[in-house]
Amino acid sequence: MPAGDPGSRPCPGLSTDRKIKMTTPFADMTLPPDLKAKKGSGPVRSKVPVYCNSLPPCNHACPTGSNIQEWLSLAQSGEFEPAFQALIKNNPMPAIHGRVCYHPCESACNRANVDESVSIHAVERFLGDEALAQNWQVRFNAEPSGKRVLIVGAGPSGLATAYHLKLKGHEVEIREAAPMAGGMMHFGIPAYRLPREILDKEIQRIENMGIKIVLNHKVDDLLAEKVKGRFDAVFLAIGAHVGRGVDIPNDNPEKVCDAVTYLRDVELGTAPALGKRVAVYGGGNTAMDAARTARRFGSEVMVIYRRDRDHMPAHDFECVEAMEEGVTFHWLRTIQSIDGTSFTLEKMAIDDNGRPQPTGQTETLEADSLILALGQNIDTKLTRGIPGVEHKADGTVIVSEQMMTGYRGLFAGGDMVPSDRTVTIAVGHGKKAAAHIDAFLKGRKFTKISKKPLIQYDKLHLWYKTDADQSAQPAIPVERRARTFDEVVGGLTAQQAQYEAQRCYSCGNCFECNGCYGACPQGAITRLGPGKGYRVDYEKCTGCEACASQCPCHALEMISLENNDVVKSLAADEPAHQE
Numbered sequence: 131m132p133a134g135d136p137g138s139r140p141c142p143g144l145s146t147d148r149k150i151k152m153t154t155p156f157a158d159m160t161l162p163p164d165l166k167a168k169k170g171s172g173p174v175r176s177k178v179p180v181y182c183n184s185l186p187p188c189n190h191a192c193p194t195g196s197n198i199q200e201w202l203s204l205a206q207s208g209e210f211e212p213a214f215q216a217l218i219k220n221n222p223m224p225a226i227h228g229r230v231c232y233h234p235c236e237s238a239c240n241r242a243n244v245d246e247s248v249s250i251h252a253v254e255r256f257l258g259d260e261a262l263a264q265n266w267q268v269r270f271n272a273e274p275s276g277k278r279v280l281i282v283g284a285g286p287s288g289l290a291t292a293y294h295l296k297l298k299g300h301e302v303e304i305r306e307a308a309p310m311a312g313g314m315m316h317f318g319i320p321a322y323r324l325p326r327e328i329l330d331k332e333i334q335r336i337e338n339m340g341i342k343i344v345l346n347h348k349v350d351d352l353l354a355e356k357v358k359g360r361f362d363a364v365f366l367a368i369g370a371h372v373g374r375g376v377d378i379p380n381d382n383p384e385k386v387c388d389a390v391t392y393l394r395d396v397e398l399g400t401a402p403a404l405g406k407r408v409a410v411y412g413g414g415n416t417a418m419d420a421a422r423t424a425r426r427f428g429s430e431v432m433v434i435y436r437r438d439r440d441h442m443p444a445h446d447f448e449c450v451e452a453m454e455e456g457v458t459f460h461w462l463r464t465i466q467s468i469d470g471t472s473f474t475l476e477k478m479a480i481d482d483n484g485r486p487q488p489t490g491q492t493e494t495l496e497a498d499s500l501i502l503a504l505g506q507n508i509d510t511k512l513t514r515g516i517p518g519v520e521h522k523a524d525g526t527v528i529v530s531e532q533m534m535t536g537y538r539g540l541f542a543g544g545d546m547v548p549s550d551r552t553v554t555i556a557v558g559h560g561k562k563a564a565a566h567i568d569a570f571l572k573g574r575k576f577t578k579i580s581k582k583p584l585i586q587y588d589k590l591h592l593w594y595k596t597d598a599d600q601s602a603q604p605a606i607p608v609e610r611r612a613r614t615f616d617e618v619v620g621g622l623t624a625q626q627a628q629y630e631a632q633r634c635y636s637c638g639n640c641f642e643c644n645g646c647y648g649a650c651p652q653g654a655i656t657r658l659g660p661g662k663g664y665r666v667d668y669e670k671c672t673g674c675e676a677c678a679s680q681c682p683c684h685a686l687e688m689i690s691l692e693n694n695d696v697v698k699s700l701a702a703d704e705p706a707h708q709e
Contacts, residue, residue, distance in 0.1 A: 175671070175672055175673040175691070176673065176690060176691055176692075177673045177675070177688040177689060177690050177691065178666070178668055178671055178673050178688070178689060178691060179646075179666055179671065179673075179675070179677050179678050179686045179687070179688055179689075180666075180686065180687050180688075180689045181640060181663060181664065181666075181685060181686055182582075182583075182685065182686070182687050183582060183638065183639050183640075183685070184582050184583045184584070184585045184637075184638030184639065184684065184685075185581055185582040185583060185584045185585065185638060186198065186199050186240075186585060186636075186637040186638050186639070187238035187239065187240055187584060187585070187586060187637065188235040188236070188238055188239050188248075188250060188637075189235075190238065190581070190584055191234040191235050191237065191238035192220075192234070192235050192554075192558075193234070193552075193554045193555045193557070193558035194220045194221045194227075194290075194554060194557050194558045194561060195220050195558065195561065196217065196220040196221050196235075197216065197219070197220065198235055198250055199634065199636060199637070199638075199639060200216045201213040201214075201216040201217040201257070202248070202250070202253060202631045202634045203631075203634070203636065203641065204216055205253055205256075205257065205627060205628060205631035206628060206631035206632045206634065208624075208628055210256075210257060210260055210624070210627075211261075211264070211266055213257055214257045214258070214260065214261045214266055215266075215268075215269055217254065217257055217258075218268060220561060221254075221290075221557060222268070222289070222290060222293040222294075222332075222335075222336055222557075223258070223286070223289070223290075223332045223333075223336075223557070224254045224255070224257055224258030224261070225255060225258025225259050225261070225262055225328050225331075225332055226258070226286075226315065226324060226328065226329060226332050226553065227251070227254060227255075227258070227553065227554060227557070228251050228252065228253075228254040228255020228256070228257075228258050228259075228621075229251075229255060229323060229324050229328070229617075229619070230315070230319055230323060230324055230553050231251055231254075231552070231553060231554045232445055232552060232554070233250060233251040235250050235251075236248065236249070236250050236251065240585075240586065240587040240590060240635055240637050241633060241634070241635055243587045244592070244595050244596070245596070245597050245598060245599065245600075246599065246600040247600070248600070248630060248631075248633045248634050249600050249601055249603075249622075249630050252601060252603055252621070252622050252626075252627070252630060253622070253627050253630050253631050255621050255622070256621055256622045256624070256626075256627035257627070258328075258332070259328075259621055260624075261335075262328065262331045262332070262335075267335060267338060268293075268297075268335065268336075268338075268339055270296075270297050270339070272296070272297055272298060272299035273299050274299050274301070275298070275299040275300050275301075275571065275572075277300045277301065277362045277363075277571045278300070278301045278302075278303070278359070278360060278361045278362055279292075279295055279300050279301070279302050279303075279361060279362065279363045279364070279365065279567060279571075280303055280305065280355065280356060280359055280361040280363075280364045280365070281302060281303070281304045281305070281364075281365045281367060282304075282305050282349050282352070282364065282365070282366050282367060282368060282512070283304070283305075283306065283313060283366065283367035283368045283369060283544070284304045284306035284308075284311035284312065284313055284333075284343055284345075284367075285312065285313020285314055285315065285367055285368075285369045285544060285545075285556065286313060286314070286315055286544065286553045286556040286557050286560070287313075287367040287543045287544025287545070287546075287556035287557065287559050287560045287563075288304055288306075288313070288365065288367030288544070288560070289304070289311070289333065289336055289557075289560070290556070290557040290558075290559070290560025290561055290564075291365050291367065291543065291559075291560035291561075291563050291564050291567070292304055292336065292341045292560075293336050293339070293341070293560070293564075294560060294561050294564030294565070295564045295567060295568065296339050296340065296341055297564075298564065298568045300567075300568070300571065301340075302341050302342070303341075303342045303343075303344065303359065303361075304341065304342065304343045304344065305344050305347045305348075305349050305355070306343060306344065306345050306346075306347060307346070307347065307348035307349075308345065308346070309345055309346055310330075310345065311333050311343050311345065312329050312330075312333060313367075313369045314369045314370075314371075314545070314553075315329055315553060316329065316397055317369075317371070317390070317393060317394040317397050318369075318390065318393055318394075318416065318419070319419065319553075320393065320396070320419050320422065320423050320615065321615045321617075322422070322426070322611070322614070322615045322616065322617055322618050323419075323617070323618065325617050349512060350512070352364065352366075352512055352513070352516060352540075353516065362539070362571055363539045363540075363541065363567050363570060363571060364539065364540050364541065365541045365542065365543065365563055365567060366512075366513070366527065366535075366540065366541065366542040366543075366546050367542070367543060367544045367545075367546060367556075367560070368508065368509070368512065368544075368545070368546055369544065369545045370390075370506035370507060370508050370525075370545040370551060371390055371394070371506065371509065372390075372506060372507040372508065372509050372525070373388025373389060373390045373391060373502060373503075373504070373505075373506055373507075374388070374502070374504045374505045374506065374507060375388070375502065375504075376411075376502060376504055378465050378466075378467060378468060379466075379467040379468065380467070380468040381468070381469060381470065382468065382470060385405075385498065385499040385500060386468075386499070386500045386501075386502060387402070387499070387500075387501055387502070388501070388502045388503070388504075389410070389412070389416045389417060389419070389420040389501050389502060389503035390416065390506055392420055392423070392424075392501055393416075393419060393420060393423060396423055401427075403427075404424055404427070404429055404498065404499040404501075405429065405497075405498025405499050406429060406430060406498055407429065407430045407431075407432070407471075407496060407497045407498050407499075408421075408424045408429040408430070408431045408432070408497060408498065408499050408500075408501065409431075409432050409433075409434055409465075409473060409495075409497040409499070409500045409501070410424070410431060410432070410433045410434065410500075410501045410503055411434050411435075411465055411500060411501065411502050411503060411504065412433075412435065412502065412503030412504050412505075413433070413435035413436075413437060413442040413443055413444055413503075414443045414444050414503060414505070415443070415444045415445060415448055416503045416505075416506070417433060417435075417444065417501075417503035418433075418444050418448040418449065418451075418452050419448075420501045420503050421433050421452055421457045421501075422451070422452050422455055422457065422612075424501065425452075425455050425456060425457055425612050426612060426613065426614065426615060430456075430458075431456070431457045431458070432457070432458045432459070432460060432495070432497065433452070433457060433458070433459045433460065434460045434463050434464075434465060434473075434475065435459065435460070435461060435462075435463065436462065436463065436464045436478050436486045437461070437462065437478075437480065437484075437486050438461045438462055438480060439459070439461060441480065441484055451611075451618070454608045454611070455608065455611050455612040456612055460475065460495070462477060462478040462479065462480070462486065463475040463476065463477060463478065463493075464476050464478060464486075464488070465500075466492060468500065471496050471497060471498055472494050472495075472496060473494060473495050473496070473497055473500075474492055474493075474494050475492060475493050475494065475495065476488055476489070476490070476491065476492050477489045477491040477492070477493065505524075506545075506551075507524045507525045508524065508525030508526055508527075508545060508546060509525065510525045513527060513535075516535075516537050516540065517536075517537060518535065518536030518537040518538075519535045519536050519537050519540070520535075520536055522548060526545075526546060526547055526548045527542045527546050527547055528547075528548075529541070529542050529543075529547050532566040532569075532570070532575075532576070533547070533559070533562060533563045533566050534566065534570070539570065541563050541566065541567055541570075542563075543556070543559030543560060543562070543563045544556040544559050544560070547559070565578075582638075583638070584638075585637045585638035585683075585684050589638075589684045590635065590637060590682060590683060590684055591678075591679055591680065591681060591682050591684065592635070592682050593645075593680070593682060594682070598633055600630070600633070601622055601626045601627075601629060601630045603619050603620055603621065603622060604619075604620035605618055605619050605620065606618055606620075635682070635683055636683045636685075637683055637684070638683060638684055638685065639683060639685055640663055640664075640681075640683065640685035641683065641685075642660070642661075642663065642664075643682065644657070645677075645680040645681055645682060646664060646677035646678075646680060646681055646686060647664060648680075649676045649677050649679075649680035650671075650676055650677050651674065651676060652670045652671060652672055652674075653670060654666055654667045654668070654669075654670035654671040654672075655667070655677060673688070675688055
């Protein structure tokens with residue numbers, strides 16, 4: 131929760147550094163309760179207020195389970211290093227995630243119902259970049275467990291698993307077949323989205339914790355490797371590096387490559403020349419990365435996709451940025467055949483179920499080469515012979531709720547298991563797997579703490595509704611973008627990051643605004659001091675709900691006195707305050 135003097139802290143959404151337009155007039159936070167309203171307790175008290183900590187929608191939406199509100203509250207006070215340490219409790223690579231995560235937290239943000247969502251990813255990126263600039267390391271003190279864990283694959287899921295296992299005191303060793311760590315972050319995300327210096331420094335910080343990464347080491351016999359290294363458990367985090375093909379009549383197959391291989395070759399400096407005109411077949415984020423990369427090598431690039439833009443799996447901003455850079459799109463088209471440089475396309479139509487259907491109409495276009503971006507599969511050579519391990523058709527491994535395969539002590543996550551394939555989901559898998567592996571090593575079963583009530587917008591009591599615009603991140607000019615692999619989007623300044631963090635409403639959790647203290651007509655609420663919250667004197671409380679109705683972030687619940695737990699708490703005179 132936010133620290134500091136409540137009297138000096140800004141209310142969420144307000145800032146003294148920028149001009150704020152009020153969409154509603156200022157309101158008195160100490161108005162007396164409306165005694166005509168039926169929602170109060172009435173002449174006989176039937177309910178009492180209880181301070182509680184609930185679940186903000188941003189935290190709920192985050193695949194890594196990040197306590198976003200915690201580190202935003204520290205950032206809004208300018209406590210950037212503590213904010214960074216709070217952030218990496220769940221996500222060890224904030225400078226990466228602030229760039230490549232598709233931030234579902236922002237789609238869930240309650241602030242979007244008033245003006246714009248909090249730019250959470252931009253604050254996360256600022257904290258990550260500041261940590262690299264200031265050389266902040268991970269602060270932890272774990273008692274060595276004496277257990278050893280082998281991780282196969284140094285991508286986001288493998289790195290996150292290693293990180294969280296190290297925090298728990300286990301020795302971890304990562305084996306990586308490639309000449310550099312990072313997995314698909316290196317070989318699937320272009321440098322204009324994720325600069326390699328940032329990626330390498332984030333990985334180095336994880337290595338600095340005492341985690342060993344062995345490069346150029348391909349694991350061919352998993353069980354033999356486990357025995358030889360005296361490992362107590364294994365986590366599989368191999369990326370989806372096998373591009374899916376498609377049967378297209380083509381008299382020049384050497385001019386066809388898959389997007390994953392192409393992006394990998396670009397990273398390794400071995401990419402072939404694709405010619406003046408390049409066609410990219412597919413509509414996902416990998417297709418956008420391949421198209422924008424080919425454009426940077428000077429090619430005219432066209433994307434061919436069988437659906438329309440509304441049904442495109444790629445995030446729309448990726449499509450917009452590709453268009454800005456000169457990539458053209460041929461919607462509702464499939465490739466029927468290729469004859470030299472002549473591509474025959476069939477026009478499609480979207481049916482009532484949103485699926486493309488052939489029309490029989492064709493057209494042609496000219497292209498020198500084709501990049502297939504139709505999805506990726508897992509190479510199953512490593513796991514096919516292991517007893518008990520089951521696979522799906524795309525090569526993914528079937529795991530239990532504990533992320534364990536059918537072979538005892540063998541866990542898997544990231545691209546290896548059925549799920550959406552993003553860096554953030556992979557890191558979330560790593561955190562979850564580490565918890566279950568830790569329990570396995572200790573002969574226990576990990577039980578996740580039950581979630582607190584989710585606080586949606588309709589549960590807030592916002593007496594302030596401001597138009598405080600989201601901070602815009604700088605970007606290099608469009609005319610430069612298609613000619614360079616320099617990072618397209620820049621970061622926030624310290625002042626902007628602090629302002630952006632102040633836009634958080636602190637949904638579901640007390641930020642000590644004193645609204646309840648000022649609103650209580652009976653003087654039943656006492657301030658306990660900065661960071662300690664408040665206490666309710668239930669001898670004075672009449673249950674009028676004035677405090678709850680004035681609490682902007684819904685940090686108070688009116689609880690029925692028929693609730694035995696409440697009665698016991700009141701009888702014991704337990705303090706009610708924020709955690």
